[in-house]
Amino acid sequence: MNTLDELVESFSRFPGIGKKSAARIVTYLLKADPVFLRQFAHRIVTLQERIRPCSVCGAYTEADPCPICSDPSREKTLLCVVEQPQDVAIIEASREYAGLFHVLGGLIAPLDGVGPDSLGIPRLVSRVREGGFSEVILATNPTVEGDTTAFYIRQVLADTGVRVTRLASGLPVGGDLEYADRLTLSRSFRGRTSL
Amino acid sequence: MNTLDELVESFSRFPGIGKKSAARIVTYLLKADPVFLRQFAHRIVTLQERIRPCSVCGAYTEADPCPICSDPSREKTLLCVVEQPQDVAIIEASREYAGLFHVLGGLIAPLDGVGPDSLGIPRLVSRVREGGFSEVILATNPTVEGDTTAFYIRQVLADTGVRVTRLASGLPVGGDLEYADRLTLSRSFRGRTSL
The missing domain is CATH 3.40.1360.10 (Dna Topoisomerase Vi A Subunit; Chain: A, domain 2)
Structure with a gap:
């Protein structure tokens, strides 16, 4: 297995990425700016040491408390x-x-x-x-x-x-009654609001 | 912008990856095995120096000539x-x-x-x-x-x-006449084979 195939294999582990999408991404990387690639790789290795849960709210953050808690x-x-x-x-x-x-x-x-x-x-x-x-x-x-x-x-x-x-539960905006499931429809009735 | 947002931004540059898929992938990386992350980052930085076009056929390869040309x-x-x-x-x-x-x-x-x-x-x-x-x-x-x-x-x-x-051009296997465009249908008639 060469670096190309190994990288396709790595990308196809990610959620929502199949073999074909992975191959397309690796082809993109082959032609990408080397500066971007080094930066990208650096972000990947430093991700886990930099991002931690906020000690107050539990959101992902670099600073602790997180920007939201300290705003x-x-x-x-x-x-x-x-x-x-x-x-x-x-x-x-x-x-x-x-x-x-x-x-x-x-x-x-x-x-x-x-x-x-x-x-x-x-x-x-x-x-x-x-x-x-x-x-x-x-x-x-x-x-x-x-x-x-x-x-x-x-x-x-x-x-x-x-x-x-x-939070209110009901029909999604832009949705269609025809495609709504029974439970969603029932909730949208129970939670109906006056117009 | 923290490392998390930067990485989401990097992933969403890739073909077929939107903001939401990128965020899902970065969440996956946050919990991934650090050994895998280091290996993955290493593959990304070495990709372009390792993979070159084969001097004979032009396919991506690590060895030159490529495994196919030299098989x-x-x-x-x-x-x-x-x-x-x-x-x-x-x-x-x-x-x-x-x-x-x-x-x-x-x-x-x-x-x-x-x-x-x-x-x-x-x-x-x-x-x-x-x-x-x-x-x-x-x-x-x-x-x-x-x-x-x-x-x-x-x-x-x-x-x-x-x-x-x-290469033959015509209806894709598993396809449906109803969804075939006019040109594809016309080609599949012209290229018909005896049964």
Whole structure:
């Protein structure tokens, strides 16, 4: 196996990349600027030592606390709870939310032996008790595990007096009734809003 | 911009990779085995110095001549002409062909100023004149440029006495008449074979 085939093999390990896409990428790299290649390779080897979870919210960051936690202009009364560190970047990209985050690092999945304690839900509870939050927004995915985790968190935060909300679930914008599954349709009915 | 965002940006330059796929890959890399990451980065920086075009056929190779050109078991009377170095790997993967290759490095495109000489077609002609080939198979894509280049090569090889053939063009296996375009359908009629 030569470097070319080895590199195709490496790229095809990545999520969403098949053999053909990997070959196309390696062909691109063969003709790419050598300066870019060295920079790219350097970023890959330094990635894991530079990027760590924020000690406050759990988002991926180079500085600790992360730029969001240490930004004085964020709304410190709002806390958005997400499953994974990468969900923070997705929500940030929407520019819809200006509060703080809390990364669970997973969802409650009794069959896989993942309970509330291994997810750092106790850490979330103590953070909510300490901080002056007025609302906790549960932004876990609208799946069985995501819903279960959201309901569990709602319960354990019940006596804190903080308002607990959940992201709306329904038809995606640009979607089509014809292609909506029964559950999504049912949720979009139950969560209907006045016009 | 931190290393994470820089790396997402780097990956999203690659063909077929959007921002979301890039973010998913970088998340994968964050959790990947550090040994794999170092190896992967090393392969990227050494790629361009290790992989060169074969001086005989033009395919990407680490050794020169390439493993195909120097393999004594290949059928030395067959020569398959392809547009790009990566086409060699695609044809090799089909295991349908055991002869030699010739990479043009492009197709005739007068509007882009690409003529026969800049494609090394003279090199192909002299290779065919020297070598004991019985057949030259033109495997350029069935596009306007691919067809033009194939017709041109057929003409310049006319006086060599070597048989010049072209890959069959028609309906793809598993395809559907309903989705075939008019030209493909027309070619599949003209190239029909007896059953």
